[in-house]
Structure formats: C-alpha cells, structure tokens
C-alpha cells in the first residue's frame with residue numbers, strides 16, 4: 164500500500180510557525196521584566212494583561228466570531244484580570260481601546276491570546292511564590308477547569324475548522340503577528356526602563 168500523504172498542516176500550526184520568533188521575543192521580554200519578583204512588579208504585569216485582554220474584549224464578544232467559534236465569549240480572561248487587580252487593591256484602569264479587525268485577522272489575535280494560556284502554566288506556578296492562587300490575585304493565569312491542553316485542543320479544532328480564502332489566511336497570520344507586537348508594546352509602555360531587554 165502506498166504511504167498516505169502527510170496530513171495537511173492545520174491553521175494554528177501555521178500561525179505557530181509564522182509567529183514563533185515573535186513568541187520568543189515576547190517570552191524574553193516578560194522574563195526580563197521579572198514580573199514575579201515581588202507584588203509591585205506583579206501589579207505592573209497585571210496592567211499589561213489588563214491592556215492586552217481588555218483590548219480584545221470586543222473580539223471575544225463579536226457576533227460573527229461567536230458563530231465561527233461557539234462559546235468564544237466565555238473564554239475571555241479580562242474579567243479575571245480585573246478581579247485579580249481588585250484582589251490586590253489596585254485601581255482598575257480605564258477600558259483599553261478595542262482592537263477592531265475583520266474576522267479572519269481576529270483569528271490571529273485570538274490564537275495569540277488563547278495560546279498564551281499554555282505558557283501561563285509556568286507563570287501561574289511563579290505566582291505561588293507571591294502567595295497568590297486561582298482564588299486570589301492569579302485567577303486569570305489559572306488553568307481552565309477542563310485543563311489547559313484539552314481546552315487548547317478544542318479551540319484549535321474550532322479555528323482550524325474555518326474555511327478561509329488565501330487572502331484571509333494571510334490576514335490571520337498578520338493578526339497573530341500584530342497581537343504579539345501589541346503585547347510587546349504594552350510591556351514596553353508599562354515596564355519601560357525597568358526592562359533590560
């Protein structure tokens with residue numbers, strides 16, 4: 164029997180390949196900021212998360228995107244970020260300006276945001292050194308009740324299942340890269356000269 168062809172690469176896999184350098188620079192930037200060194204630095208990190216997840220709330224609530232990805236609205240971690248800020252007695256900043264992009268490009272932004280939940284396992288562990296957990300201060304980094312991996316696989320399946328034109332596919336890639344760029348910009352704005360990278 165001839166070998167069967169390799170399975171076509173899924174969309175999320177392509178987004179991962181296209182944005183892996185961006186991921187690594189963001190990862191390096193976050194580590195350079197030492198966000199878990201003490202609660203003051205963690206508070207700054209929460210401001211970054213507030214800016215990023217807050218800017219995506221409109222996409223998580225978008226009707227078209229919720230048709231494409233049923234249950235999307237429930238995935239936003241913005242309310243949990245706000246609750247974490249509240250736990251720590253931080254003033255909640257104003258609502259960030261919304262990312263407003265067409266649905267194909269939004270898939271790239273959402274890929275970045277949802278994928279950040281995977282690496283968050285490592286970040287969540289670090290928050291324990293600050294006396295924080297899923298019920299206080301680190302809610303938004305806690306795993307989904309289903310577990311991170313299962314939750315991620317379900318999201319990937321939804322995103323991979325959308326039929327897009329070639330141009331829309333390229334838009335999704337641009338969205339993912341723009342999302343990492345956006346995160347980097349928030350990091351620089353909040354941590355500024357406290358960054359050595």
Ligand code: HEM
Nearest residue numbers: 175179186189190193194274275276278279281282285346
């Ligand atoms: C110090 C900070 C970070 C570390 C150490 C880190 C680490 C990781 C690790 C280890 C994975 C793979 C997990 C797995 O496959 O089980 C991952 C995946 C991912 N992370 Fe991060 N991450 C960090 C920050 C971020 C941030 C801030 C974002 C987004 C703004 C992000 C977006 C993603 C995405 C989209 C994936 C999924 C990649 C894929 O499999 O397609 N990460 N991260």
